[in-house]
Amino acid sequence: MDKALQTMIDNMPEKTGKSLAEWKQILQEKSFSKHSEGLKYLKTEHGVSHGFANTIVTLSKEENNSLEELVELQYKGKEELKPIYEKLVDFVNSLGTDITITPKKGSVSLIRKRQFVLIKPATKTRIDLGFKLKDKPTNQRLENSGPFGTMCTHRVKLSELSEVDQELKSWISEAYEKSI
Numbered sequence: 074m075d076k077a078l079q080t081m082i083d084n085m086p087e088k089t090g091k092s093l094a095e096w097k098q099i100l101q102e103k104s105f106s107k108h109s110e111g112l113k114y115l116k117t118e119h120g121v122s123h124g125f126a127n128t129i130v131t132l133s134k135e136e137n138n139s140l141e142e143l144v145e146l147q148y149k150g151k152e153e154l155k156p157i158y159e160k161l162v163d164f165v166n167s168l169g170t171d172i173t174i175t176p177k178k179g180s181v182s183l184i185r186k187r188q189f190v191l192i193k194p195a196t197k198t199r200i201d202l203g204f205k206l207k208d209k210p211t212n213q214r215l216e217n218s219g220p221f222g223t224m225c226t227h228r229v230k231l232s233e234l235s236e237v238d239q240e241l242k243s244w245i246s247e248a249y250e251k252s253i
Contacts, residue, residue: 077173078140081128089121089129097133108134124173124184131175143176151194158200160237161192161245168249189252190245191225200231202241204248215244 086092091099096115105111108130115126148155158181165172165183175182180193191203203218203225211217211227218225229241 077170078128078175081125081173082132085125085129089119089125093129093132096129100130100133105130124186127184128173128175131177134177140176143178144181147176147179147181147194151197154194154198154200156234157231157237158192158194160234161190161200161202164237164242165190165245165249168246172249185249185252187252188224189248191221193221195220195230198232202229202231203227204229204244205252206244206248207251209247214240 082093085096089096100111100115103111103114105114111130111133112123112126115121115129116123121129144158148158162174162181165174169185171185173182173184175184180191182188183190183192187205189205193201193203195201201220203221204215204227205225206215206227209215209227214229216228216230219228221228227244229236229244231237231241
């Protein structure tokens with residue numbers, strides 16, 4: 074498990090008053106159909122901060138799979154893309170210790186105080202990397218958000234390991250810096 078996520082889970086009882094298992098039980102009893110409903114409930118009814126609420130709801134939905142299994146399932150049949158994912162995560166981890174890596178069923182969110190990058194294996198040959206870079210002009214490589222909608226402001230399509238270059242890393246760094 075990602076070290077930052079494990080730390081967040083370990084700190085959950087102190088910071089939220091309940092363990093992850095207790096929060097999962099509460100959410101299971103309420104059985105929210107949408108992520109946003111569970112998030113709103115935890116924030117308004119229990120005063121849980123956004124970061125903890127998002128992690129609790131995400132992990133409660135993925136009850137049957139570990140975080141590692143979620144990533145493995147995303148790249149099943151797309152194994153040639155996994156080295157790109159790993160290089161992206163390695164770089165992001167070099168930016169700081171305040172990053173939470175949250176795998177979901179179809180993507181991985183990189184979160185500081187809020188999500189700043191989203192990694193999604195879009196096809197068998199391409200990863201779509203979504204960014205939060207408000208007011209940044211688009212260009213041929215740094216496109217508008219496309220299918221990410223309002224979750225991201227920009228998107229970069231990656232098919233080769235070599236595309237995780239200095240330019241891409243500068244955009245990731247910029248998104249990280251703006252996510253405080």
